[in-house]
Amino acid sequence: MKAAALSAPGRVRNLDYVAAVTVTAGGQALRLGGVALPSRRLVLRWLRRQALRLADAHGRTLPPAAPWLGARDVRPVTFHGSDAPEALRAWAGDPGSQDHAMSALESGRPALLTVVDPFVGLRVTLGAWPVDLCGWVTAASASRPYPPRTETEGG
Template sequence: MTRSAVCAAEVTLSDGQRFASLGGIVVRNRRLVLLWLRRQALRLANGHGLALAPESVRLPTGDVRPVRFHGSDAPEELRRWATGSAHQDHAIGALEAGFPALFTVLDPAVGLSLTLAGWRGRPADR
């Protein structure tokens, strides 16, 4: 795997003052980054006990820790991002152009923001 072919992704949570990583991945290309981010978005959106269908592609790392949302807006926004072709086209376009793919949802009831991020390079390169 050449350095230029490596891509990374991470899911983070913030309350405006503190920041926590829920998990991340390093993979060989941007399509796998996007696949992992979509999976995490759906897992987080469905995190209240709904089972997910098995994935057709095995990735070299596990899933992020679950988050409990206090309103329905954040899970619905995550689902919309993960399943909307325009959102996915925008994300892969950003990665192809060398920019990070970022998507943030807010849970205003408790003041948290959750960010899905993917970029070229390793985690230290973000």
């Protein structure tokens, strides 16, 4: 059985993967944005875009929003150093990292990356995971996905 959500009255679309970007600072977690999409490739494409947008916004104006799939971009983060933006760019541009994330999703595990701004202890986590195919995702929960509580991978 495929997980599904109503995308418009009377229309159902498959939502096999969800992704979210969260930031944690001072023990408080804040969701910056998330999506539910029908394929691993699309969910990783969205995460790569968010990683580059967050990195490119460091000291600059954010790039324009993505028009594809109606997927909204995450809210910006102010980094206090260049370590986290460089780590986001490195992950987004590394084919090996993308293959590792794709393999994790393919095997039913989450794909997670956490970068840290060491100056203030800010942690940004990008996560994607398969929807439990035995359950249903409602339109409301699909628009507010949160990463599962697991150990993070990456720097």
